[in-house]
Amino acid sequence: DTAVSQTPKYLVTQMGNDKSIKCEQNLGHDTMYWYKQDSKKFLKIMFSYNNKELIINETVPNRFSPKSPDKAHLNLHINSLELGDSAVYFCASSQTSGIGDTQYFGPGTRLTVL
Amino acid sequence: GDSVTQMEGPVTLSEEAFLTINCTYTATGYPSLFWYVQYPGEGLQLLLKATKADDKGSNKGFEATYRKETTSFHLEKGSVQVSDSAVYFCAATGANSKLTFGKGITLSVRP
Numbered sequence: 336d337t338a339v340s341q342t343p344k345y346l347v348t349q350m351g352n353d354k355s356i357k358c359e360q361n362l363g364h365d366t367m368y369w370y371k372q373d374s375k376k377f378l379k380i381m382f383s384y385n386n387k388e389l390i391i392n393e394t395v396p397n398r399f400s401p402k403s404p405d406k407a408h409l410n411l412h413i414n415s416l417e418l419g420d421s422a423v424y425f426c427a428s429s430q431t432s433g434i435g436d437t438q439y440f441g442p443g444t445r446l447t448v449l
Numbered sequence: 450g451d452s453v454t455q456m457e458g459p460v461t462l463s464e465e466a467f468l469t470i471n472c473t474y475t476a477t478g479y480p481s482l483f484w485y486v487q488y489p490g491e492g493l494q495l496l497l498k499a500t501k502a503d504d505k506g507s508n509k510g511f512e513a514t515y516r517k518e519t520t521s522f523h524l525e526k527g528s529v530q531v532s533d534s535a536v537y538f539c540a541a542t543g544a545n546s547k548l549t550f551g552k553g554i555t556l557s558v559r560p
Contacts, residue, residue, distance in 0.1 A: 339492075368548075375552070376487075376536055376553045377550070377552055378538065383547075425492055427493075433546065434479075434480065434481045434544070438548055440494070442491060442492045443492050
């Protein structure tokens with residue numbers, strides 16, 4: 336009964352390709368997020384959706400496009416992959432977008448761009 | 450913008466040693482404060498949290514107290530175990546509802 340799941344767990348691809356990462360939560364939460372963790376373990380938010388509506392959009396290249404088909408799913412599509420996109424991408428969800436709400440994280444997708 | 454500063458790592462301790470990991474924050478309004486832990490090869494898990502000044506979060510022997518006057522949320526454990534070896538992240542959510550993380554610190558506990 337995985338609360339927040341991501342696929343794939345590992346993704347190895349060539350520069351210039353387009354790839355997608357999928358995320359699903361079965362917690363009934365309203366809000367979902369994408370984070371990027373770099374090689375030094377630093378975590379930074381990329382996007383957040385609340386009830387399928389984009390509410391946080393950090394300074395992320397236009398090559399990254401999130402899509403939320405419903406409250407339980409948030410996918411991340413990346414066009415024209417670059418070497419610098421190599422990182423671990425984490426999906427998370429929370430009950431609401433409130434300040435005190437705990438965010439629950441998925442296991443991560445390790446993206447390697449060659 | 451909001452920021453979270455953690456002490457530099459890594460930290461290596463012997464089993465049963467006392468642990469302190471310092472964390473200070475800068476955030477708008479009245480932030481909520483969190484400690485997350487990341488075990489090797491896994492995602493982040495909430496360790497504890499505090500949502501208002503003087504609250505103490507605790508879990509698995511770890512504690513942290515929300516100190517508004519010093520803008521701090523230091524993590525402590527009286528006796529660490531080998532199984533506590535992981536990366537620990539301090540985080541804060543300010544008025545913009547964004548969760549801002551510190552750089553993380555790697556803890557290694559040797560038997």
